[in-house]
Amino acid sequence: MTDPRIKRTRLHVLETTRRMLSERNGETITLSSLAKEAExxxxxxxxxxxxxxxxxxxxxxxxxxxxxxxPEGLTTRERVVHFLTNVRDGIHEPITKVALTSLIHHATQEDKAVASMDDMSDKRLEQLRELVGPVTTEQFAELVGPVYFSELVLHKPASDALIERLADVAVELVGPGETGSSN
Structure with missing residues (x-):
């Protein structure tokens, strides 16, 4: 089991990072500035x-x-609506949006940032797979891509109507599932 002091320190650093991202003072966050701020x-x-x-x-x-x-008792469509709504709400949060755009910028020039973006995508893909079963990376991109595009390019959260249409696409891609199953 992980030492509780380590857990507290990690959580403190992550919360400090989120606070620093939310301040948007134009300064790039570095390990040095984070170490100083998080003490x-x-x-x-x-x-x-x-x-x-x-x-x-x-x-x-x-x-x-x-x-x-x-998700117990829900159809694939209902599970996808929940998942995509969660993605939309998550990336619409100002701190998350700042962090994502920062990582996207860094990923154009730094392999470490690419690895971080890949890790984030892999975690989201795994969440979707846990809800609906096998999903390819291409299918994942087809479902979440419009949600990210709406937020990061159009600067508005994906509408409920868009999420409903994407859930219909998901059913076409992976099947309807059955109420009561744990897919």
Whole structure:
């Protein structure tokens, strides 16, 4: 079991990261600035994360959304609506949006940022697979891509109507599922 002090320190660093992202003062967050603000050593950050991109990626995953959702008894369509709504609400949160756009910018030039983006995508893909069963990366992109495009390019959250249409697409891609099954 992980030492509770380590858990507290990690959570403190991630919450500090989220706060720094929300302040949007134009300064780039670095491991040095984060260490100073969180009052931890840079060594601590290197041991637990290694790169600022990894810290930001994990801080983004702290966003609300782990709401104790129980998919039991729901159809594939209902599960996808819940999943996509969760994605939409998560990326619409200002801190998450700032972190994502920062990672996207860094990913154009840094392999470590690409790895962090890949890790975030893999986690979301796994969440979807847990809800509906096998999904390819292409199918995943087809479902979540419009949600990200709406938020990050059009600067407005995906509408409920769009999410409903994407859920219909999901049913075409992976099948309707059965109420009462745990897909």
């Amino acid at each position: 931890v050593s840079r060594r601590t950050l290197y041991v637990h994360w290694g790169t600022i991109e990894q810290v930001i990626s994990e801080a983004v995953s702290l966003a609300p959304g782990a709401d104790g959702f129980d």
